[in-house]
Amino acid sequence: MNLPPPDLLPVVLVVDDEARSREAMRRTLDEEFHILEASQAEEARALMERHEVAVILCDQRMPGVSGVEFLKEARQRWPEAVRIIVSGYTDSEDIITGLNEAGIHQYVLKPWVPDALLATVRAAAETRTLQRSLQRLDVDLRTATPVLRQRRSEALARARAVFDFERIERAPGSPLDGVCAMAERLARYDLPVLVLGESGTGKELLARAMHYASPRAAQPFVTENCAAIADTLLESELFGHKRGAFTGAYDDHPGLFQRAHGGTIFLDEIGETSPAFQVKLLRVLQEGEVRPVGSATPVPVDVRVIAATHRDLEAEVRAGRFRQDLYYRVAGVTLSVPPLRERLGDIAPIAQRLLHDVGLELGRTALRFADDVAPVLLGYPWPGNIRELRNEIRRAAALSDEDIVPARLFSLKVLHGQAGVSAASGNGHANGVALPASGTLAQRLEAMEAMLLREVMLRLRWNKTHAARELGLSRVGLRAKLLRFGLEEK
Incomplete structure (x- = not known):
C-alpha cells in the first residue's frame, strides 16, 4: 500500500507489468516525485481514483489493456494528468495513432536514459503545474480586483513579448518574413484566417502571434486539433455538453468556443473533419452561437477563428470532401507557411534555438553543436519540419556525453540525407536528397556540393579512389572536401 504523497511532491504513476522496470523508474524519479506503482x-x-496524479508514465506492452488504450481512458476521466508512453517500437501503428487520440504528451524510447527520463517527467510535471496555474488565473481574472487587473496587464505584456512576430525564429531574408508581415497586418482586423502548411511548420505559433497582436489579446486563446479525436467527442469538446447528455457526462461542460469567448480559437487540421461535422461547425460560424450536446438552448459566442490544415482545401472542395460554404467561412484570408526544406537559411537559427531549449530541458545549458553538424542539417529534407528537427536534436543531445553535440549522433536517415522519398514523388528531392530551394547563392551551392559528395560516397560504398576519379579530384582534394563538410566519418 502506497503512503499518501507528501504535499510538496508531484505524484507520478508508473504503470508497467515488469517489476524490474518499475523499480528502475522509481530509483530514477523518487528524489523529486512521489511514485505510485501499478502492474496493470x-x-x-x-490508484487514480484515490490520488491526485500529475504524470502517468505508462508502458505500451502490457497484458490485457495496452498503454495507449489506458491513456485514452485516462484522457477522458483524468484530463489534467500529463500522459507519457514508454515503448521500444517507434513505428508502431498504435503509438502513432495514440499520440493524438490519447493526448500523449511525449513517448520515451526504450532503453531509456535515466537523466533524459527524469528531464521528461520533470517537464511534464511543470506543464501540468502551468496548466493549473492558468486555470486558477482565469478564474481570478473574471472577478478581477485592481491588483489582479494589474497582474493581468503584466501577464499580457509578457505573453505579447514571448509570442511577438519577431520571436518566430528565422534568418534575415527568410521566405517567412513575408508571411509574418502579412499576418501582422491581418492581426488587427477581425477576419477569419486559414493557415496552410505541412505538419510541424509552426502554424500554431503563427496563430498565437496573430492573437497577441490583435485587439482580442487580453481574452483567451484556445486550440484544438480536429484530427486528434472522433467527431462525437470533437463536437462535445468544441461546443460543450449538458449533464446526462451521454454516458460519462456527469457535469455540464463548457466547450472551447465558450471558453474562447471574446478571444481566438485555433482549429488545427480542419481539413480532417467529416462532412457531417462541417455542417455543425458552419452553423456555429454563421449564427455566432453554439448548442451544447444535450441542450435545446443556444449559447451566444464571440470568437475569431483561425484554422489550419496541411491539405489543399480548394482541391478538397472540388473533390466533394470539404464543404464550399465552410471553406469561404474559414478562408477569409489565406496564409501559406513554407516547409523547412524551402527555408534552408532558417535551419541554423532554428536549430540553435531548439538546442538552447533542449539544454534547459535536460539541465545542460552549455550545449553547442560541433562544426560538422551544419552541413548534415542542410543536407536532409526534413519531411517532419521543425517538429522532426526538434526530435533529432533532443535525441542527439541526450546521447552526447559532452557539451559539444557532434553530427554522428544524429540518426542515419539524417546523416545520409534521405527521407525515404524518390524524385518521382515531386517533392524536390533527387535520390532521396533534398535540393535547396532558397537561401543565398553561396549557401545553395555549398549545400548542393555537400549533398553531391554524400550521394557519390554512399553509392560507391565510401571508396575514395573511385569517388575521386568520378568527381575529377585528387584523393587529397576529395579528403579536404569531406573534412570541410563533416563527411570524413562514414
Whole structure:
C-alpha cells in the first residue's frame, strides 16, 4: 500500500507489468516525485481514483489493456494528468495513432536514459503545474480586483513579448518574413484566417502571434486539433455538453468556443473533419452561437477563428470532401507557411534555438553543436519540419556525453540525407536528397556540393579512389572536401 504523497511532491504513476522496470523508474524519479506503482490498467485506475496524479508514465506492452488504450481512458476521466508512453517500437501503428487520440504528451524510447527520463517527467510535471496555474488565473481574472487587473496587464505584456512576430525564429531574408508581415497586418482586423502548411511548420505559433497582436489579446486563446479525436467527442469538446447528455457526462461542460469567448480559437487540421461535422461547425460560424450536446438552448459566442490544415482545401472542395460554404467561412484570408526544406537559411537559427531549449530541458545549458553538424542539417529534407528537427536534436543531445553535440549522433536517415522519398514523388528531392530551394547563392551551392559528395560516397560504398576519379579530384582534394563538410566519418 502506497503512503499518501507528501504535499510538496508531484505524484507520478508508473504503470508497467515488469517489476524490474518499475523499480528502475522509481530509483530514477523518487528524489523529486512521489511514485505510485501499478502492474496493470485495473490497478492504475484504482490508484487514480484515490490520488491526485500529475504524470502517468505508462508502458505500451502490457497484458490485457495496452498503454495507449489506458491513456485514452485516462484522457477522458483524468484530463489534467500529463500522459507519457514508454515503448521500444517507434513505428508502431498504435503509438502513432495514440499520440493524438490519447493526448500523449511525449513517448520515451526504450532503453531509456535515466537523466533524459527524469528531464521528461520533470517537464511534464511543470506543464501540468502551468496548466493549473492558468486555470486558477482565469478564474481570478473574471472577478478581477485592481491588483489582479494589474497582474493581468503584466501577464499580457509578457505573453505579447514571448509570442511577438519577431520571436518566430528565422534568418534575415527568410521566405517567412513575408508571411509574418502579412499576418501582422491581418492581426488587427477581425477576419477569419486559414493557415496552410505541412505538419510541424509552426502554424500554431503563427496563430498565437496573430492573437497577441490583435485587439482580442487580453481574452483567451484556445486550440484544438480536429484530427486528434472522433467527431462525437470533437463536437462535445468544441461546443460543450449538458449533464446526462451521454454516458460519462456527469457535469455540464463548457466547450472551447465558450471558453474562447471574446478571444481566438485555433482549429488545427480542419481539413480532417467529416462532412457531417462541417455542417455543425458552419452553423456555429454563421449564427455566432453554439448548442451544447444535450441542450435545446443556444449559447451566444464571440470568437475569431483561425484554422489550419496541411491539405489543399480548394482541391478538397472540388473533390466533394470539404464543404464550399465552410471553406469561404474559414478562408477569409489565406496564409501559406513554407516547409523547412524551402527555408534552408532558417535551419541554423532554428536549430540553435531548439538546442538552447533542449539544454534547459535536460539541465545542460552549455550545449553547442560541433562544426560538422551544419552541413548534415542542410543536407536532409526534413519531411517532419521543425517538429522532426526538434526530435533529432533532443535525441542527439541526450546521447552526447559532452557539451559539444557532434553530427554522428544524429540518426542515419539524417546523416545520409534521405527521407525515404524518390524524385518521382515531386517533392524536390533527387535520390532521396533534398535540393535547396532558397537561401543565398553561396549557401545553395555549398549545400548542393555537400549533398553531391554524400550521394557519390554512399553509392560507391565510401571508396575514395573511385569517388575521386568520378568527381575529377585528387584523393587529397576529395579528403579536404569531406573534412570541410563533416563527411570524413562514414
